[in-house]
Amino acid sequence: MMINWRKSSYSGGSTDEMCVELGEIAGGVGIRDSRDPDGGRLVVPGDQFGRLLHRIKAGALDRP
Numbered sequence: 001m002m003i004n005w006r007k008s009s010y011s012g013g014s015t016d017e018m019c020v021e022l023g024e025i026a027g028g029v030g031i032r033d034s035r036d037p038d039g040g041r042l043v044v045p046g047d048q049f050g051r052l053l054h055r056i057k058a059g060a061l062d063r064p
Contacts, residue, residue, distance in 0.1 A: 003025060004024065011034075029046060
Protein backbone atom coordinates (compact mmCIF):
# COMPACT_ATOMS: atom_id res chain seq x y z
CA MET A 1 0.00 0.00 0.00
CA MET A 2 1.41 3.38 -1.04
CA ILE A 3 1.13 6.07 1.63
CA ASN A 4 1.05 9.72 0.62
CA TRP A 5 3.06 11.35 3.42
CA ARG A 6 2.55 15.07 4.02
CA LYS A 7 4.57 17.56 6.01
CA SER A 8 3.11 20.73 7.51
CA SER A 9 3.06 23.82 5.33
CA TYR A 10 4.62 25.58 8.33
CA SER A 11 7.77 23.51 7.88
CA GLY A 12 10.60 25.47 6.33
CA GLY A 13 11.58 22.53 4.15
CA SER A 14 15.12 22.30 5.52
CA THR A 15 16.39 18.73 5.95
CA ASP A 16 17.83 19.52 9.39
CA GLU A 17 14.49 20.58 10.87
CA MET A 18 12.67 18.29 13.27
CA CYS A 19 9.29 17.65 11.62
CA VAL A 20 6.70 14.96 11.53
CA GLU A 21 4.80 13.76 8.50
CA LEU A 22 1.25 12.44 8.41
CA GLY A 23 -0.22 9.87 6.06
CA GLU A 24 -3.64 8.29 5.69
CA ILE A 25 -3.51 4.61 6.61
CA ALA A 26 -6.47 2.23 6.60
CA GLY A 27 -8.48 3.07 9.69
CA GLY A 28 -6.22 5.81 10.92
CA VAL A 29 -3.39 8.28 10.53
CA GLY A 30 0.28 7.36 10.30
CA ILE A 31 2.84 9.63 11.95
CA ARG A 32 6.56 9.45 11.21
CA ASP A 33 9.78 11.44 11.62
CA SER A 34 10.52 13.31 8.39
CA ARG A 35 14.27 12.84 8.91
CA ASP A 36 13.89 9.05 9.20
CA PRO A 37 11.25 8.04 6.65
CA ASP A 38 12.25 4.36 6.81
CA GLY A 39 12.17 4.27 10.60
CA GLY A 40 9.28 3.46 12.86
CA ARG A 41 5.88 5.02 12.65
CA LEU A 42 2.95 5.49 14.93
CA VAL A 43 -0.58 4.69 13.75
CA VAL A 44 -3.45 6.43 15.52
CA PRO A 45 -7.13 5.58 14.89
CA GLY A 46 -8.81 8.39 12.94
CA ASP A 47 -11.28 9.36 15.69
CA GLN A 48 -8.53 9.57 18.30
CA PHE A 49 -6.36 11.64 15.95
CA GLY A 50 -9.29 14.04 15.48
CA ARG A 51 -9.62 14.45 19.24
CA LEU A 52 -5.86 15.03 19.53
CA LEU A 53 -6.00 17.78 16.89
CA HIS A 54 -8.93 19.39 18.67
CA ARG A 55 -6.98 19.47 21.96
CA ILE A 56 -3.89 20.88 20.23
CA LYS A 57 -5.89 23.65 18.54
CA ALA A 58 -7.62 24.47 21.83
CA GLY A 59 -4.23 24.89 23.56
CA ALA A 60 -4.93 22.06 25.99
CA LEU A 61 -1.46 20.60 25.46
CA ASP A 62 0.55 23.82 25.58
CA ARG A 63 3.39 23.91 28.08
CA PRO A 64 2.93 26.34 30.98
